[in-house]
Amino acid sequence: MSVEIKNQSNHIDESHSHPKPMTYFKVAMALVILTALEILVFYFDWLGYGIIPVLAFLSIAKFAIVVMYYMHLKFDSKLFTYVFMSGLILATVVILWLMALFGWFV
Amino acid sequence: MSDETTTGLSHRKLLIWVFLGSDCMFFASLIGTYLIYKGSGVLHPGPADVFDIPTTSVSTFVLLMSSMSMVFAYAYLVRDDIKAFRIWMFSTIIMGSTFLGFQVFEFSEFYFHDDLSPQTNLFGTTFYALTGTHGLHVTIGVIWLGIIFYSSLFRNTVTSKTNLDLDLAALYWHFVDIVWIVIFAVVYLFGTFTGFPSS
Amino acid sequence: MTTIPFKLPLNIKLYRPVSPTGVWGWLTTVDHKKIGVLYGVTAFIMFLTGGIEAMLIRTQLIAPELKIIAPEVYNQLFTMHATTMIFLAIMPLSAAFFNxxxxxxxxxxxxxxxxxxxxxxxxxxxxxxIMKSSWFLGGSPNAGWFGYAPITTATFNPGNGIDFWIIGLQVLGVASLxxxxxxxxxxxxxRAPGMTMMRLPLFTWMTxxxxxxxxxxxxxxxxxxxxxxxxxxxxxxxxxTKAGANPILWQHLFWIFGHPEVYILILPAMGIVSEVLPTFSRKPIFGYPAMVLAASFIAFxxxxxxxxxxxxxxxGPIANSVFTLTTMLIAIPTGVKMFNWLGTMWGGDIDFKTPTLFAVGFMSMFLIGGISGVMHSFSASDYQQQDTYFIVAHIHYVLFGGSIFGIFAGIYYWFPKITGRMYDEKLGKLNFWIMFIGQNLTFFPMHWVGMQGMPRRIFTYDSGMGWAFWNGFETIAAYAIAFGVLIFVINMIKSWTGGKKAGDDPWDGRTLEWSIPSPPPVYNFRDIPIVKSLDDFWHTKQKSSNSNTKVKSKTKVSDIHLPQPSYWPLLVAVGLTIAGFGIIYNLVFTGIGIGIMLITVCAWSFEPVNEPDSH
Structure with missing residues (x-):
């Protein structure tokens, strides 16, 4: 009945509907391709400032894939998503605003 | 009280997610400092003088693959395939250590070859603080995984029943990986891109 | 003493203690109630030390051009006073209630x-x-509680004072996190079965x-x-700055933390008041969902x-205008809370016991502090008020008249539950009136001298400035506050040791803590309650008041398994302290401290959590 004992019971919400290793491998290949694209566009000088949205898109895509599949947020309780995303979104908003105050976007 | 929690979720898993949400603010502050100081103070040696994108691409690749290896280890543990679990666990630890090796190599290269120390300029200060903090996170992750690996090898205490122990370490490990995804794009690629009109 | 053996890697054998007693029992305790008491007592001692620092500051300012305290020591005093009150008193006192x-x-x-x-x-x-030891180890931090860099860098601030401040805050941060x-x-x-988020008591919500x-x-x-x-x-x-660093960066980072921090200081007090007012008005809280939403909006x-x-x-004008507007917006949810408290009391059968007095004191003082806050939320008028005693008045109205009054309301309200004894009502009321009058006489005139231009954080002032009378007045009034706190201490000691027995539910309370004995048994609830509505306990009492039969408990006390004590939490903290002092004095100790932490965290995670009989 102790609170900590139940911490040790690890069978809660596990081992259901998790992807197979093959899916994980496909995800890894997607990550490799996206990373390769990042490095490729890095050498396209003609992109100019266009590099920023391209890099942002590619790294956000990688970020999202890892979080959804490897950290299995896609399959887990929505509560975990809320908890993590609130930290992530707040961090992004505050830092972007801070950068704006330092004249980054003018 | 039974084994049930109010939400049916384990305390410890909720804890690690709350911690990761909080850690986002931590890294955001470090990355924010880096970006705010980008291009101020003494400019050389700067990112373009020291970074070697091909080398860092390799270490980035290694860290990405360690994440894959980590999910494999977890998937096999859940299926109680202890042998496969140990193999993937070992490879995760090796890849994590390889990443750290790359970082040590990179730091010593910058320090001894390019004369960039944390004291040199604002770039050195913010770069070493940011990537050093990330490296520290990786080190903690390697130690954490190492203890689980040791427990599996010599104490045989890691089974599908205790998969949550590994799950928590894995979540932490992937988080360290995604932080590196951001650092790689923001600090390395964006930092040394040569196509901006003014430069 | 019985122990449970367990093995670490490398076959190191260790033991987990089972129900130790005496000092050892306190050092290894994991019982939230004992930890709460430890928090409360420690934080209150820190509150007293912060109060002594405040009295020294006021004594130096009692008359113009005094030299009782050297300027350097004065800087250390105001820095330590604020740091102590914020991080070592208000936050942990709130944490005591959380626990x-x-x-x-x-x-x-x-x-x-x-x-x-x-x-x-x-x-x-x-x-x-760590923070307080700086007084005895070569001087305390002296750059204000916000420690603006670059004034805190080694160039401008040699010596160890700031290092104590940095390390102390880091360790406190670890604790708070x-x-x-x-x-x-x-x-x-x-949460107990049926306790949905919208049935949580408001204090729990605020926490x-x-x-x-x-x-x-x-x-x-x-x-x-x-x-x-x-x-x-x-x-x-x-x-x-020589390397091109921006001196404003620290201020930004500090206040990104610092502004949420002020809500960290006030929200628990708001939660306490939201418990006290319904209980003593004998009415449910007015607008419960609005209270939750308002607090969430304030936090956001x-x-x-x-x-x-x-x-x-x-x-620049754009940033100043935007921040003026967002700041003014916060007055709206705060106003919602204020009206809801009034709505709770309106038409209620109000019992003016000491907790009610402190809660109403909180409302009125926080209102004044809030209004002066709206005054300098407007950037144009803030230019006049920045760094004057007007700001000192504002923060003391919200943090002393606000947070501390709220916390005192909480101490009186839950004293019977925590100790099982009743406090002395007469001394309690005397305590309130002295503190309430003292608070207003001390801090209200600060608005005036502030408007006349008296800057804060100066160790003395010229006699020709016309600030002498009110400063002398404020100092005398501040001594009255100290006297009020002394009465509180006497009341607490007297009542804790010899107060009359309080009974389980002295206030006819509404929330679950009043449904169990005072002080609560180690296992808190013999049967985990099933909650059907907000203020469930109160509704249950209404229904069963005529029948007056208690349901027999089905759970045997011996069947309730509680977490076992452990000495690792203490030892990890010891490692942390050694590592912290190492950064100030010698990095070798940091290495040793980190080593201790690694080993103790490892031992902690391998400690068995099962009962001895369940092996």
Whole structure:
């Protein structure tokens, strides 16, 4: 009945509907391709400032894939998503605003 | 009280997610400092003088693959395939250590070859603080995984029943990986891109 | 003493203690109630030391051109006074209530991570000792509680004072973060059956929101402090203006943390008041969902206003206007709360016991502090008020008249539950009136001298400025506050040792903590309650008042398994302290401290959590 004992019971919400290793491998290949694209566009000088949205898109895509599949947020309780995303979104908003105050976007 | 929690979720898993949400603010502050100081103070040696994108691409690749290896280890543990679990666990630890090796190599290269120390300029200060903090996170992750690996090898205490122990370490490990995804794009690629009109 | 043996890697054998007694029992305790008492007593002692610092400050200012205290010591005094009151008194006093009350209010037997909870306390104690030891180890920090860099860098501030401040705050941050993670998980995951989020008592809600704010705000100050530490200890350039560093960066990072921090200080007090008022008005809280939403909105907006602390740094008209607007917006949800408290009392059968007095005192003082806050939320008028005693008046109205009054209301309200004894009502009321009058006489005139231009953080002032009378007046009134606190201490000691027995439910309470004996047994609830509505306990009492038969408990006490004591939380905190002092004096000790922490954390995680008989 102790609170900590139940911490040790690890069978809660596990081992259901998790992807197979093959899916994980496909995800890894997607990550490799996206990373390769990042490095490729890095050498396209003609992109100019266009590099920023391209890099942002590619790294956000990688970020999202890892979080959804490897950290299995896609399959887990929505509560975990809320908890993590609130930290992530707040961090992004505050830092972007801070950068704006330092004249980054003018 | 039974084994049930109010939400049916384990305390410890909720804890690690709350911690990761909080850690986002931590890294955001470090990355924010880096970006705010980008291009101020003494400019050389700067990112373009020291970074070697091909080398860092390799270490980035290694860290990405360690994440894959980590999910494999977890998937096999859940299926109680202890042998496969140990193999993937070992490879995760090796890849994590390889990443750290790359970082040590990179730091010593910058320090001894390019004369960039944390004291040199604002770039050195913010770069070493940011990537050093990330490296520290990786080190903690390697130690954490190492203890689980040791427990599996010599104490045989890691089974599908205790998969949550590994799950928590894995979540932490992937988080360290995604932080590196951001650092790689923001600090390395964006930092040394040569196509901006003014430069 | 019985112990449970367990094995670490490398076959090291260790033992987990089972129900130790005496001092050893306190050192290894994981019981949230004992930890709550430890928090409360330690934090109150810190509150007294912060009060002594305040009295020294006021004594120096009693008349113009005095030299009782040297300017250098005066700087240390005001820095330590603020740091103590914020980080060592108000926050941990709130944490004392979180610990003691939250599990009782949600119908749980302990928090989600009892050992982590013990660690939070020991780390808090470590941080407090590091911070306060600076008085005896060559001088305290002297740059204000906000420690603006570059004035805190080694160039401008040699000596160890600032290092104590950095390390002390880091350790306190670890303590607060650990506690907040714990309370977030506890409140989400350990609610009794039927206790939905919208049936949570408001104090629990405020704790929840405070904890969320804390885990998001503290990482920012942690980064800022690490940067400053790297600057001071390893010559990094974060705040080195010669290397091109921006002197405003610290202010931004500090206030991104600092503004949520002020809500971390006030929200728990608001929660306490939201418990006290319905109980003593004998009415349910007015507008419960609005209270929850208002607090959530305050917490969210708290992130978007930080630069109003920096209007005079020259952010430009656009930034100043935006931050003026966002700051003014916060007055709306705060007003909602104020009206809801009034609505709760309106038409109620109000019983003016000491907790009610403090709660009403809180409302009125916080209202005045809030109004002066709206005055300098407007950037144009803030230019006049920045760094004057007007701001000192404002923060003392919200933090002393606000947070501390709220906390005192909580102490009186829950004293019977915590100790099982009743406080002395006469002394309690005397305590309130002296503190209430003292607070207004001390801090209200500060508005006037502030408007006349008296700057804060000056160790003395010229006799020709016309500030002499009110400063002397304020000092005398401040002594009255000290006298009020003395009465409080006497009341507490007298009542704790010899007060009359309080009974389980002396206030005819509404929330679950009043349904169990006072003081609560170690297991809190013999049967975990089933909750059917908001204020469920009160409704149950209404229904069963005529029948008056108690349901026989089905649970045998011997069947209730509680978390076992552990000495690792204490030992990890010892490692943390050694590592912290190492950064100030010699990095070898940091290495030793980190080594101790690694080993003890490892031992902690391998400690068996099962009962001896369940092996």
């Amino acid at each position: 003691f009350i939250i599990p009782l209010q949600i119908g749980a037997r302990d928090v989600a991570f009892p050992r982590l909870n013990a660690f939070s306390y020991w780390a808090f104690l470590a941080g407090a000792l 650990a506690a907040s993670f714990n309370f977030i998980v506890t409140i989400i995951n350990l 929840f929101i405070t904890a969320i704010l804390l885990i998001l705000a503290f990482p920012v100050i942690t980064v800022a402090l690490i940067e400053l530490m790297l600057d001071r200890t390893f010559d990094f350039n974060f705040f080195n 907006m708290g992130w978007l206003v930080w630069s109003h602390h920096m209007f005079t740094t020259g952010l």
